[in-house]
Amino acid sequence: MDGGLWLHRHVWLGRPMVHFVSTDRARLLAYGDAVGIPASRLQDKPLRDPRTDVRREAWHWDLGGPVYPPVDERLLSGR
Numbered sequence: 001m002d003g004g005l006w007l008h009r010h011v012w013l014g015r016p017m018v019h020f021v022s023t024d025r026a027r028l029l030a031y032g033d034a035v036g037i038p039a040s041r042l043q044d045k046p047l048r049d050p051r052t053d054v055r056r057e058a059w060h061w062d063l064g065g066p067v068y069p070p071v072d073e074r075l076l077s078g079r
Contacts, residue, residue: 001049001056005031008060019060023047028059037061 003024010017020037022028029039047058 001047001051001058003027012062012064015064017062017064020063021047021058021060023056023058025057025059028061032061037063 001023003022005020005022005024005028008019008021010019020028020032025042029042031037032039032042041061042059043061044057044059046055048054049056
């Protein structure tokens with residue numbers, strides 16, 4: 001919630017997807033431009049900051065198919 005970039009995995013209509021998220025719109029757009037994600041697909045969705053319970057502006061892209069990153073078991077196991 002401090003302007004970093006992160007992935008939020010979810011399932012939509014039975015298909016694995018991720019939200020590529022940030023509270024720093026400019027940083028997210030710069031990264032998207034560098035890797036070829038169109039700015040026109042960026043979505044605005046405020047998120048609740050778990051530290052304060054205050055809603056903050058945030059943006060995301062829905063990603064799936066060939067851009068869906070593989071699961072990294074090290075992240076899931078907490079190592």
